[in-house]
Amino acid sequence: KEFVEYKNELLHKNVSECPEIPPDLGPLDIRLLYNTNLLTILSQNPNLRPGGRSRPQYCRALQKIAIIIPFRNRESHLRTWLYYMHPFLQQQQADYGVYVVEQIEDTMFNRGKLMNVGYSIASKDYDYSCFIFSDVDIIPMDGRNLYRCSKNPRHMANSVDKFNFKLPYNDIFGGIVAFTKEHFKKLNGFSNVFWGWGGEDDELFQRVVAVGLKVDRPDQTIARSKMISHKRDSGNESTGKSFALISKAHKRLHKDGLSSLNYIISITSHKLYTKVTVDIGNGE
Ligand code: BGN
Numbered sequence: 001k002e003f004v005e006y007k008n009e010l011l012h013k014n015v016s017e018c019p020e021i022p023p024d025l026g027p028l029d030i031r032l033l034y035n036t037n038l039l040t041i042l043s044q045n046p047n048l049r050p051g052g053r054s055r056p057q058y059c060r061a062l063q064k065i066a067i068i069i070p071f072r073n074r075e076s077h078l079r080t081w082l083y084y085m086h087p088f089l090q091q092q093q094a095d096y097g098v099y100v101v102e103q104i105e106d107t108m109f110n111r112g113k114l115m116n117v118g119y120s121i122a123s124k125d126y127d128y129s130c131f132i133f134s135d136v137d138i139i140p141m142d143g144r145n146l147y148r149c150s151k152n153p154r155h156m157a158n159s160v161d162k163f164n165f166k167l168p169y170n171d172i173f174g175g176i177v178a179f180t181k182e183h184f185k186k187l188n189g190f191s192n193v194f195w196g197w198g199g200e201d202d203e204l205f206q207r208v209v210a211v212g213l214k215v216d217r218p219d220q221t222i223a224r225s226k227m228i229s230h231k232r233d234s235g236n237e238s239t240g241k242s243f244a245l246i247s248k249a250h251k252r253l254h255k256d257g258l259s260s261l262n263y264i265i266s267i268t269s270h271k272l273y274t275k276v277t278v279d280i281g282n283g284e
Pocket of ligand 1: 168172173174175197198199200201202242243246
């Protein structure tokens, strides 16, 4: 078996590069009420490899993409995400893996820290060059919205139905962002100190600016996306501390982030994704 895998790897190195723009992409019919189960999704994605991995068969992808999803108590959203996104990513000829990072119960949610954990676990798994940090409840409505990294850090949730397909404010950097490995390391990842709802993404934007990078955004027509509507999760209330934290973002840049990450995890390889279950503490 190992020999077969080794041979496949060698053969794959010799196939030609995939085109920059994959063929046959266009608008998609996304209906979020769709209720599906994992077996159906599996049967519709026969070519997935364990851990929710895939890569194009007949060409070599230009980027290796890890999708990191922070998660708690959103099973039905995750099913919807997997149902739409596996076919979407394969149609885009992506070489990718899906990492669902679940925070265990009883502590305030910490989206930024979960993203950092996802980054660090995915980096150990495969030679990913691009990291897409995505909420579980946003589904793109057009196949031409390429889930890829670009020259600059990229804010990809710039056209969400919840905000009438507009930016609610200019510097918004929430929902979905894409970073090359080099850029994410340069800004030391997300801050780990945002517990509860709001602000960790605004702080990330400040980090991008502080290290001298610019933000790209996709075309707003092509980037149209649907957000699954839901009530605010319990354990993810706003603490009211975000504003004060963000105003000192530059002071913490080098000491708070990937460089100060501590956690206890277990990793399980599911067929549709890699599940990272993590105890990240409670901020005390
Ligand atoms: C903002 C939140 C963002 C969130 C967007 C969109 C804060 C910081 C307050 C100082 N920012 O208000 O985190 O992505 O709304 O929902 O809460």
